[in-house]
Amino acid sequence: MKRAGLNAALRVAAFAAALCLAGGVKAVELKGAGATFPANLYAEWIGEFNRANPEITVSYDAVGSGEGIRRFTQGVVAFGATERPMTEAEVARVEEGVLHVPTTAGMVVLAYNIPGLSQDLRLSRQALAGIMSGQIRNWNDPLIRAANPDIELPEKTIAIVARRDASGTTFSFTNHLATVSGSWQEVGTSVAWPGNTMVVSGNEGVAGRIAITEYSIGYVEYSFAARLRLRSALLENKAGRFVRADGASGAAALASALDAMPEDGRQLIPDPEGEAVYPIVSYSWALLRTANKDPQVADALKRFVGWGLVEGQTFADRLGYIPLPAPVVERAQSILGQLR
Structure with a gap:
């Protein structure tokens, strides 16, 4: 998706502000910035909320988690x-x-572009870590073929696509790799990928590059793919099953860890x-200041x-996100209630 599409809500915000000014009402402006991961959903939210x-007026700049944290910390955004x-630091x-x-x-x-391949591609944990580390270089590598015995895999070089910007998607992906593979060490919003990796900015950038690059593979938030x-590949889970990404499998993953959700909501x-x-x-988190100097801003953020957390969840499934389980909504509302 083009950045113009992601930020279409900005135009709605400007229109709403103009209406308020015309009516003699001063609009409260809420600027946000950060992860591209929830950007497709946030664009829908902002459009609906601003109209109502x-x-x-709410606006959001999808610049990556790292830049979002920086702007939030510096007080540039609400x-x-x-x-x-x-x-904690x-x-x-x-x-x-x-x-x-x-x-x-x-x-x-793990979205991929392999011309002529109509069957589902399966990736084991070992194969996934091997591809992303650059140790597996060809699509017909024995480790990939082992999980795909009925597929004629091409003797082509794998083209990896990854994020250039400081990304929460990169953090989630590398945190998984480090958990499931003893050979993977680096976890963060930015990591060193193999030298032949194509690096681009944003989830939309990764998805767009895969779409036009034959024999490529890259990690991307589901809605963009x-x-x-x-x-996208069926991935091996902890139980040894190869699972497709969809609403049911995503919801099952969240449900499996509900009892471990901490009070502050920061669950990985x-x-x-x-x-x-x-x-x-x-999960994707909104970062809010506990104490806001302007009570109007605090009230607008709560609203x-x-x-x-309520009406907005109805958009999630249609856009490729996972609606928050009811206990998580309750926890989120409790955390939001601490804002003042």
């Missing part, structure tokens, strides 16, 4: 968004305090338990995020 609440929770630099409110969840898929109708699920779970899932 012209006295509040809220941030990330799939990599802020560390980072939180300590925000004197007003930080709340992590889970707003949505999604899946990181779905929009471009990219095929790098390798969920269960037969039918998709193995790479992540927008609170709307997202």
Whole structure:
């Protein structure tokens, strides 16, 4: 998806603001920035919310989790968004305090472009780590063929596509790799990929590059792959099953870890338990200041995020995200209630 499409809500925000000014009402402006992971969902939320609440104008800049955390910490935006929770050291630099409110969840898929391949590609944990580390270089490598005995895999070089920007999607993906593979060490929003990797910015950038690059593979949030109708691999989960990314397998992964959700909402699920779970899932958090200097901003944030936790969840499944389970919504509402 083009950046113009992701930020279409900005035009809606400007229109709503104009209506307020014309009516003599001063609109409260909420600027947000951060992860591209929830950007497709947030664009829908912002469009709907701004139309229904012209006295509040919400905008969001999908610049990656790392940049979102930076802008939030510096006070440039009213809220941030990330799939990599802020560390205690980072939180300590925000004197007003930080709340992590889970707003949505999604899946990181391995989208691929192999011309002529009509069957589903399966990737074992070992093969996935081998591809992303550059140790597996060809599509007909024995480790890939082992999980795909009925597929005629091409004798072609694998073209890896990865993120250039500091990304929560990268954090979720590498956290999974480090959990399931003893050979994978580096976890973060930015990591060193093999030298022949094509690096681009944003989930939309990764999806777009895969779409035009034959024999490529890359990690991307599910909704971006779905929009471009990219095929994604069935991945081996902890139970040894090869599972397709869909609403049911994603919801099962979240459900498997509900009892472990911490009070502050910062839950990572790098390798969920269960037969039918998709193995790479992540929450996306809205970063909010516990204490806001402007009470109107505080009220507007509560209204927008609170709307997202209820009405906004109805958009999730259609757009390729996982609706938050009811206990997570309750926890998120409790965390949001601490904002003042």
